[in-house]
Amino acid sequence: MYRLLEVHSTQAQMSETDKVALLNAQEEINGVLLHNDNNRLVCEHVAPVGTHRPVTTCQTYGEKMAREHNDQKYLEDRMRTPQRKAGG
Numbered sequence: 001m002y003r004l005l006e007v008h009s010t011q012a013q014m015s016e017t018d019k020v021a022l023l024n025a026q027e028e029i030n031g032v033l034l035h036n037d038n039n040r041l042v043c044e045h046v047a048p049v050g051t052h053r054p055v056t057t058c059q060t061y062g063e064k065m066a067r068e069h070n071d072q073k074y075l076e077d078r079m080r081t082p083q084r085k086a087g088g
Contacts, residue, residue, distance in 0.1 A: 001025045020045040020056055031061065038062030 004022050008014045014022065020043045031040035043058040059067075 001029075016045050016054065016056060023058075038065075 001022060004014070004018055004025075008018065011019065011022070023041065023043055027040040027042065031037040038061055040061050041058045042061050042064055043056055045054050045056045047054045
């Protein structure tokens with residue numbers, strides 16, 4: 001946070017990427033200090049598949065971890081399911 005604030009005199013001068021990095025750092029510190037890590041916001045500034053326009057999306061750390069867990073469980077379940085040959 002210090003580096004980002006040292007380089008830019010105001011938040012208005014920051015790029016979107018730097019603003020997202022600053023927000024993530026603030027949320028992480030608040031989560032640690034308040035012992036409330038699952039409710040901290042985690043934001044990303046990336047271009048979705050099929051476009052070159054970056055978009056900022058935010059979700060809580062708890063939501064992100066739950067999504068990763070569910071995705072991993074889905075993949076593991078798919079690996080255990082026997083595959084059938086197509087055609088005949």
